[in-house]
Amino acid sequence: xxxxxxxxxxxxxxxxxxxxxxxxxxxxxxxxxxxxxxxxxxxxxxxxxxxxxxxxxxxxxxxxxxxxxxxxxxxxxxxxxxxxxxxxxxxxxxxxxxxxxxxxxxxxxxxxxxxxxxxxxxxxxxxxxxxxxxxxxxxxxxxxxxxxxxxxxxxxxxxxxxxxxxxxxxxxxxxxxxxxxxxxxxxxxx
Amino acid sequence: xxxxxxxxxxxxxxxxxxxxxxxxxxxxxxxxxxxxxxxxxxxxxxxxxxxxxxxxxxxxxxxxxxxxxxxxxxxxxxxxxxxxxxxxxxxxxxxxxxxxxxxxxxxxxxxxxxxxxxxxxxxxxxxxxxxxxxxxxxxxxxxxxxxxxxxxxxxxxxxxxxxxxxxxxxxxxxxxxxxxxxxxxxxxxxxxxxxxxxxxxxxxxxxxxxxxxxxxxxxxxxxxxxxxxxxxxxxxxxxxxxxxxxxxxxxxxxxxxxxxxxxxxxxxxxxxxxxxxx
Numbered sequence: 001x002x003x004x005x006x007x008x009x010x011x012x013x014x015x016x017x018x019x020x021x022x023x024x025x026x027x028x029x030x031x032x033x034x035x036x037x038x039x040x041x042x043x044x045x046x047x048x049x050x051x052x053x054x055x056x057x058x059x060x061x062x063x064x065x066x067x068x069x070x071x072x073x074x075x076x077x078x079x080x081x082x083x084x085x086x087x088x089x090x091x092x093x094x095x096x097x098x099x100x101x102x103x104x105x106x107x108x109x110x111x112x113x114x115x116x117x118x119x120x121x122x123x124x125x126x127x128x129x130x131x132x133x134x135x136x137x138x139x140x141x142x143x144x145x146x147x148x149x150x151x152x153x154x155x156x157x158x159x160x161x162x163x164x165x166x167x168x169x170x171x172x173x174x175x176x177x178x179x180x181x182x183x184x185x186x187x188x189x190x
Numbered sequence: 191x192x193x194x195x196x197x198x199x200x201x202x203x204x205x206x207x208x209x210x211x212x213x214x215x216x217x218x219x220x221x222x223x224x225x226x227x228x229x230x231x232x233x234x235x236x237x238x239x240x241x242x243x244x245x246x247x248x249x250x251x252x253x254x255x256x257x258x259x260x261x262x263x264x265x266x267x268x269x270x271x272x273x274x275x276x277x278x279x280x281x282x283x284x285x286x287x288x289x290x291x292x293x294x295x296x297x298x299x300x301x302x303x304x305x306x307x308x309x310x311x312x313x314x315x316x317x318x319x320x321x322x323x324x325x326x327x328x329x330x331x332x333x334x335x336x337x338x339x340x341x342x343x344x345x346x347x348x349x350x351x352x353x354x355x356x357x358x359x360x361x362x363x364x365x366x367x368x369x370x371x372x373x374x375x376x377x378x379x380x381x382x383x384x385x386x387x388x389x390x391x392x393x394x395x396x397x398x399x400x401x402x403x404x405x406x407x408x409x410x411x412x413x414x415x416x417x418x419x420x421x422x423x424x425x426x427x428x429x430x431x432x433x434x435x436x437x438x439x440x441x442x443x444x445x446x447x448x449x450x451x452x453x454x455x456x457x458x459x460x461x462x463x464x465x466x467x468x
Contacts, residue, residue, distance in 0.1 A: 058207060070214040070231055074207045075239060080232075093247070125247040125462075 024167035036162060036177040038130075047112045047179035049096065053136040053157045062139035066154065078155075079105055079120035087120040088155020090134040092182060094123040100183060107185040109151065110134070112178070115159040116151035118144075118185055132182060136161070136175060192347040193282030194320055194374065196258070196335070197362065201379035202342035203254040205239055209334035209343060213237050213318070216333040222323040227288040227312055234307040236318040237334050242383050249389040249428075249462025253382035256343060258334075259284065259305045259318040260365065260373030263350075267315075270300030281347075282374050283320045291315050302369050381431045388455060389428040390463030392421050392443055400425030401468060404445040411438040425465075432457055443468065 004013045011027045019025065024032065033039035037050065058077040059065035065072070066086075072078045078086040090110055092102065102108055108121045110132070119134060127133055140154035141147075152159055161175040213236050217229035229236060240255040265284050268276040275290035276297060286306070291297060297315040298306045306317045321332030329336075331345035348356070353376075356362065362376040377383075388408065392401040404421040408429045416439075421427045432439075434457075441453040441463075448468040455461060 068231070070218060071211065073214075073232055073235070074210060075241060076205060076207075124243060125245065125250045126243065126252065128247055 019169045022167050022169045025170065034177045036179055040179070043179055047181045048130065049092075049132045049180050049182060050130060050176075051110070051132045051134065051157070051160060051178040051180045052176045053134055053161060053178070056135035056137055059137070059139065061137045065137075065139035067139060076122075079122075081105075081107065081120065085153070087118065087153065088134065088138050088157070089122050090119040090132055090157075090182065091122045091124050091127060092132050093127045093129045094125055095129050096132075096182075097121055097123045102182065102184050108182050109185050110157075110160060110180050110182050111151075112160055112180045114161075117156055117159055118151055118153040119155055121182070132180060191280055192349055193280075193353070194261070194325070195282075195346045195348060195353050196261070196320070196375045197344040197346060197378065198256050198375065199342045199344075199378040200253055200255060200382045202340040203239065203256055204340060204342075205241065205254045206339065207239060208337040208339060209237050209256060210235070210239060212333040212337035216321060216324075221288075222319070223288060225285060225288075225323045226316060226319050227309070227314055229316060230309055230311065234309070234316060236305075236307075236316075238305075240383075244382075244387060244460035245389060246460075246462040249391075249464075251382065251387065251389075251460070255377075255380075255383045256334075257305070257365075258375065259320075260303050260371065260375045261320060263372035263374065265371060266300045266302060267297050267306060270294075270296045279322065281325070283322050283325075285319060285322060286315055286317060288312075288314060288316075302371070303365070384434075385430065386432045386434055386436070386457055386460040387428050387430040388432065388439065388441065388457065388461045388463065389426070390441075391425040391465045392427065392445070393425050393465050393467050394445070394448065395467040401445050404443055404468070407442045407444075409440045409442065411440075413440070434459065 001007060003009050015027050038044050058071055058074050072086040079089060080086050102121050104123045106121050108119055110117045110119055134157045136157050138155035141152055141156050142154035143150045143152050160180055161178045166172040166174045218231050219228050221228045237258040240257050242253045244251045261282060261284050271294060273290050275287050275294055278284050291314055293313050294315060295308060298308045306315050309316050335343040335345045357376055362378055363380045364373040364376055392404040394401050401421055402423040406427045407418045408416045410416055417429055419427055436457050439455045439457055443451045443466055445468050451466060451468060
């Protein structure tokens with residue numbers, strides 16, 4: 001057993017030694033409401049969709065994506081729209097999408113206080129209502145206006161995710177504690 | 191004379207796109223004359239993966255249909271072509287001659303499967319060649335089949351009679367047999383793409399438990415039993431392979447010590463019923 005006591009532990013002896021008083025990582029694991037989630041009432045009322053953003057399935061981090069690669073033509077990687085642009089995909093529960101007047105393959109604004117990313121919506125029942133899914137690490141940044149202050153249309157989902165760590169005493173990132181709202185993009189960019 | 195056949199198992203395709211990307215790697219910006227001119231980088235899908243999501247949350251099943259030139263034994267494109275611009279090899283592979291076919295857009299329009307693409311720059315109809323240029327060098331399979339990690343794609347050289355026998359004994363189907371074009375691409379588990387299911391969960395309300403082993407019976411509108419099964423330990427059941435828009439059904443759920451329940455259904459698309467409480 002690789003614990004410091006060599007035994008199965010209910011209370012972590014190594015945490016007790018190194019970080020005994022981290023309220024966000026107690027010695028005995030317990031449920032803690034997220035600092036950005038459905039318990040954060042004010043934020044949740046503005047941004048009611050929980051965004052999860054795992055590693056991309058078809059590109060390897062940024063490798064292979066964008067740059068006019070034929071990987072862009074993989075149906076579940078990007079969507080080619082009438083304007084000739086390959087948009088990053090956000091997957092949305094079908095009922096959430098329909099409530100917002102969003103149809104399959106529509107361009108949408110995905111946004112919160114951190115910024116806005118333009119994506120193509122894919123409607124699915126593989127996600128429960130109240131959640132959205134889009135891969136992190138697209139390989140381009142394409143702001144419509146001033147960089148850093150305008151919407152990105154290449155799919156930089158990490159614009160939306162929190163910069164903070166899971167706890168102050170660890171270096172674990174927390175991209176899935178992320179609330180967003182999604183709205184149909186009108187009009188579509190020329 | 192043996193001919194090449196592609197056998198596709200829909201149940202094994204996970205949408206990894208290795209086939210799609212291997213095809214692009216082989217054919218994009220690579221001329222393989224006299225078999226095919228280069229595939230443009232974008233716009234053509236010599237092999238495609240057509241997604242299908244069936245059911246409603248939480249009863250959702252996803253399938254992908256690998257979709258390519260069906261290498262028909264009786265191809266429409268060959269009839270539409272002038273100057274013998276489309277020909278069939280002795281091994282069954284249908285080839286669009288990249289020189290003779292120049293300007294013949296009618297070849298694209300002739301294909302009911304929609305798997306012939308128009309190359310605007312070259313004014314050329316193009317499609318999958320089963321990688322005939324590699325087979326003629328001694329390869330035993332095209333790039334897409336070689337790249338498939340799950341065995342969803344299999345490539346077989348058989349006499350037509352043997353292939354027919356195998357299709358029959360293993361329940362293989364062709365896409366749109368009604369076109370009458372005798373494809374050389376066969377599908378296994380095609381129901382996952384083109385049929386419907388009725389699925390649900392059974393739970394015991396008073397126990398707050400999944401009903402493991404509840405008997406679920408599916409009946410047609412005349413009251414005849416179509417199928418009967420037992421729920422698994424999550425209380426789940428699924429009847430698959432029902433026709434789209436196939437009308438009215440009745441579902442009966444029984445569990446010892448509980449009152450039998452019936453649900454009347456109209457099947458248009460797949461139905462996820464959620465939880466039926468006894």
